Amino acid sequence: MTNKYKMKVIVLSPDRISSPTGGIGSSFRELHKRLKNDVDFYVVGYPDPNSPIKQYRSTKTSFSIQHGGINGLICHSLYIMEALKFDIIPDIVHAHDWSVYFAAVELADYFKVPLVVTMQTSPKALMQHGLLMCNDTTSVDGSYLQLAHLTFKA
Numbered sequence: 340m341t342n343k344y345k346m347k348v349i350v351l352s353p354d355r356i357s358s359p360t361g362g363i364g365s366s367f368r369e370l371h372k373r374l375k376n377d378v379d380f381y382v383v384g385y386p387d388p389n390s391p392i393k394q395y396r397s398t399k400t401s402f403s404i405q406h407g408g409i410n411g412l413i414c415h416s417l418y419i420m421e422a423l424k425f426d427i428i429p430d431i432v433h434a435h436d437w438s439v440y441f442a443a444v445e446l447a448d449y450f451k452v453p454l455v456v457t458m459q460t461s462p463k464a465l466m467q468h469g470l471l472m473c474n475d476t477t478s479v480d481g482s483y484l485q486l487a488h489l490t491f492k493a
Contacts, residue, residue, distance in 0.1 A: 341409055345377060345378060345426055346430045347429045347431075348378055348379070348380055348381065348429055348430065348433055348455075349381045349382075349427075349429040349431075349432045349433070349446060350367065350382045350383070350384075350435060351382075351383050351384070351418050351422065351432070351433070351434050351443050351446075352364065352367050352435040352439065353384065353414075353435070353438045354367070354383040354384070354385055354435070354436075354441055355386075355387040356368050356382070356384065356387055356390050356391060356392060356395070357384050357387050357389035357391060358389070363435055363436050363457075364384075364385075366435075366457065367382075367435050367457075368391075371391070371392060379394070380392055380394065381396075381425045381427060383395075383396045383397075383418050383421040383424070384396075384397065384398065384492070386398070386399065394425065396421040396424060398414060398417045398421055401416070414439075414440040414442075415439070415441045416442070417446075418439055418443075419442045419446055420479070422442075422446055423446075428450055428452075429452055430453075431453050431454075431455055432447040432450065432453075433453070433455040433457070434455070434457070435457050436457070437458055440456065441453070443456070445459060
């Protein structure tokens, strides 16, 4: 009998795994399928009651703010909180999109482990295509919301 060590990876994903809405969930589902025998994945993601991953925690919020930029910033703390509930020390933290990047940076720093990042796009690229994190970037609040997302360096 061998005691093969399985790497522990905390994954933050803003998409479902069982029924992804796009490339983020689809790409992680394929990664999981190929590595699940060698890696223990601890995933924090979008609520997914049918997740094929045993160690899956859904992010839940009591806020109902209809503003993507503000929701995104609030959710970083929720991803961190749920990840810490796994009560493990991971070998790696894996961010699966720019929208969870800040939370992943903080978790990797907290655990003093490497950060792996899979980027589908970035706030900078979204901004270049006219997709902003606020309604009015010329307002004081809007410019700070936009800047908060751009400082993630993703």
